Amino acid sequence: FFQEVEQAPPDPILGVTEAFKKDSSPDKLNLGVGAYRTENLEPLVLDVVKKAEERIMSQNNNKEYLAVEGFAPFREVTARLLLGDDSKALKEKRVVTLQSLSGTGSLRIGAAFLAKFRAGTTVYISNPTWGNHFNIFGDAGLETAKYRYFDAKTIGLDFDGMVEDLSAAPAGSVVILHGCAHNPTGVDPTKEQWKKIAQLCKDKGLFPFFDVAYQGFASGSLEEDAWAPRHFADEMGLEIIVSQSYSKNLGLYGERVGALNAVVSSADEVPKVLSQWKRIARATYSNPPTHGARIVTEVVGDDALFSEWKKEMEEMSGRIINVRAALQKALESRMPEKDWTFITRQIGMFSYTGMTKEQVEHMWEKWHVYCTKDGRLSLAGLSLSRADYLADAMVDAINT
Numbered sequence: 568f569f570q571e572v573e574q575a576p577p578d579p580i581l582g583v584t585e586a587f588k589k590d591s592s593p594d595k596l597n598l599g600v601g602a603y604r605t606e607n608l609e610p611l612v613l614d615v616v617k618k619a620e621e622r623i624m625s626q627n628n629n630k631e632y633l634a635v636e637g638f639a640p641f642r643e644v645t646a647r648l649l650l651g652d653d654s655k656a657l658k659e660k661r662v663v664t665l666q667s668l669s670g671t672g673s674l675r676i677g678a679a680f681l682a683k684f685r686a687g688t689t690v691y692i693s694n695p696t697w698g699n700h701f702n703i704f705g706d707a708g709l710e711t712a713k714y715r716y717f718d719a720k721t722i723g724l725d726f727d728g729m730v731e732d733l734s735a736a737p738a739g740s741v742v743i744l745h746g747c748a749h750n751p752t753g754v755d756p757t758k759e760q761w762k763k764i765a766q767l768c769k770d771k772g773l774f775p776f777f778d779v780a781y782q783g784f785a786s787g788s789l790e791e792d793a794w795a796p797r798h799f800a801d802e803m804g805l806e807i808i809v810s811q812s813y814s815k816n817l818g819l820y821g822e823r824v825g826a827l828n829a830v831v832s833s834a835d836e837v838p839k840v841l842s843q844w845k846r847i848a849r850a851t852y853s854n855p856p857t858h859g860a861r862i863v864t865e866v867v868g869d870d871a872l873f874s875e876w877k878k879e880m881e882e883m884s885g886r887i888i889n890v891r892a893a894l895q896k897a898l899e900s901r902m903p904e905k906d907w908t909f910i911t912r913q914i915g916m917f918s919y920t921g922m923t924k925e926q927v928e929h930m931w932e933k934w935h936v937y938c939t940k941d942g943r944l945s946l947a948g949l950s951l952s953r954a955d956y957l958a959d960a961m962v963d964a965i966n967t
């Protein structure tokens with residue numbers, strides 16, 4: 568039965584962690600997966616999470632199954648965090664929310680829904696994109712295509728290329744948009760460009776599906792980072808789907824907490840869409856885990872914890888900004904002929920360096936510096952004290 572099974576390739580991101588764990592060098596650095604580390608390169612549990620957990624423990628909750636659609640108070644706070652207190656769609660009860668397993672699980676339910684109800688549609692995904700997007704939509708049985716996004720010459724957005732490719736997509740196609748902090752490039756459209764993308768979706772009948780995995784981590788403001796989906800839904804009156812993750816902004820990686828949301832055109836559609844999402848979730852994992860949803864509810868739903876959370880998020884993104892500056896400086900002093908300013912221009916957790924696969928492999932082998940083969944460095948995994956070491960490794964790899 569199993570004889571014909573071939574070895575699957577390692578995951579482009581989680582495979583890096585596997586290689587890192589096998590390396591016994593004391594110099595090793597894991598700049599692969601986007602997971603926040605402290606200046607001592609230790610994982611961080613936010614204080615607000617610890618406080619929320621204390622409250623949860625004192626509630627003496629049971630371990631019953633959650634409803635297939637998730638924890639009701641969580642579903643309410645998560646939709647509000649995404650769409651805003653003044654959201655027209657929320658006031659008009661045109662929002663569907665299903666608690667799901669962080670970003671990936673939410674995207675997968677959305678993908679399965681598209682495969683069932685929009686069979687034959689093509690899903691347009693930015694080039695480059697997060698290492699799991701093609702797996703998720705492809706495994707759900709959807710056709711996928713790429714649209715231009717990154718301009719290697721300017722290390723910025725190829726906006727004209729993006730508009731040209733999306734304009735040529737057939738009406739009814741789905742477009743995956745990174746809501747903020749584009750992964751892996753750290754390059755986002757400006758508000759003016761977002762407005763044009765929204766208008767293009769409207770004019771060409773393209774369906775926007777946002778992946779919001781870094782709300783609060785891009786600009787440091789939860790509101791600003793949700794500007795694009797809010798604009799599409801409330802200003803432009805578009806129907807959208809949005810996946811959300813609390814892995815990065817609340818550091819709840821292993822708790823697998825997130826949501827799939829849709830803004831639909833009429834309140835009557837809400838129970839119908841939700842019933843289909845529940846149908847898919849039931850057959851996939853039955854119902855979502857409780858603990859993370861309770862934590863999010865305590866933090867987002869409580870004014871005091873909510874403001875503390877914002878401060879802790881600023882500390883995390885502030886540390887990454889400092890690390891960016893230190894790395895840029897270290898590279899400028901070693902290789903002044905090259906323009907390294909992109910490192911502090913890119914936002915979010917990552918730096919997309921343009922390094923080749925061979926250069927990355929050189930860093931893995933000689934320097935024990937692990938990053939993804941596309942040259943993406945997770946700066947959330949770098950400390951100020953290791954910036955010089957990384958710069959040495961990068962310069963050596965580039966000169967070899």
Ligand code: LMR
Nearest residue numbers: 580599600601602697750
């Ligand atoms: C990443 O891009 O490193 C993160 O989104 C983690 C993951 O699941 O790949």
